[in-house]
Amino acid sequence: xxxxxxxxxxxxxxxxxxxxxxxxxxxxxxxxxxxxxxxxxxxxxxxxxxxxxxxxxxxxxxxxxxxxxxxxxxxxxxxxxxxxxxxxxxxxxxxxxxxxxxxxxxxxxxxxxxxxxxxxxxxxxxxxxxxxxxxxxxxxxxxxxxxxxxx
Numbered sequence: 001x002x003x004x005x006x007x008x009x010x011x012x013x014x015x016x017x018x019x020x021x022x023x024x025x026x027x028x029x030x031x032x033x034x035x036x037x038x039x040x041x042x043x044x045x046x047x048x049x050x051x052x053x054x055x056x057x058x059x060x061x062x063x064x065x066x067x068x069x070x071x072x073x074x075x076x077x078x079x080x081x082x083x084x085x086x087x088x089x090x091x092x093x094x095x096x097x098x099x100x101x102x103x104x105x106x107x108x109x110x111x112x113x114x115x116x117x118x119x120x121x122x123x124x125x126x127x128x129x130x131x132x133x134x135x136x137x138x139x140x141x142x143x144x145x146x147x148x149x150x151x
Contacts, residue, residue, distance in 0.1 A: 006054055009061050015039065016062060016075075018082075022047050022054045026075045043075045050091050050106055051084065059083040061120050076104075081111075081118065081135075088115040088137055114139045 003021040010016075015027040023046050027039040051057060063079045079092035087110060094105040118137045135146040 006057055007060050009059070011062075011064065014064065016060055018047075018054070018057060018060045020054050022051060024060065024075065024080065043073060045075050047091075050108060051082065053084075056084045057082050059118065061118070063120070081120070083115055083118055086114050086116070088112045088118055111135075112137050112139075112144060116140050 002023070002025075003019040006018045006020055008015060008017050010029075013029040013031075015029055017025045017027065019025070023044055025041060026043045026045075027041055030038045030040060032038055047054075059082065061081045062075070063081075064074055077093055079090050081088065081090050083089075090109045090111055091106045092109065094107050115137045116139060118135065121134045121136075133147075137144045137146075
């Protein structure tokens with residue numbers, strides 16, 4: 001790794017690594033043998049203008065498209081959730097220019113405070129019915145659930 005790892009998140013064979021240099025790296029994990037894997041760096045995204053103190057981030061996650069549609073450039077177009085000092089927030093690309101990317105601009109959305117841990121259900125998990133694409137946040141005394149999150 002290029003710098004100290006702060007936190008990681010895995011979805012199938014897709015690995016997000018957030019490091020102390022304030023960069024999120026997206027890797028694809030390739031199984032070489034039963035005891036060996038290879039990480040293939042697909043994309044990097046600097047969060048310098050979005051997160052001031054990376055060491056306060058305790059968890060990250062993302063809303064990628066269904067696994068069949070994940071491409072090497074997907075990280076810059078997906079909403080990213082992060083937990084920093086008990087505040088659960090989301091950064092998402094601003095959409096509005098001709099190519100639909102927002103020109104690399106991101107919007108910061110504060111979702112909840114006092115959060116100790118959060119979890120996202122799988123986007124393509126059909127067996128979960130109404131809990132499909134839900135966000136779960138534990139605040140020390142209870143769980144808040146947002147169902148069918150649409151970002």
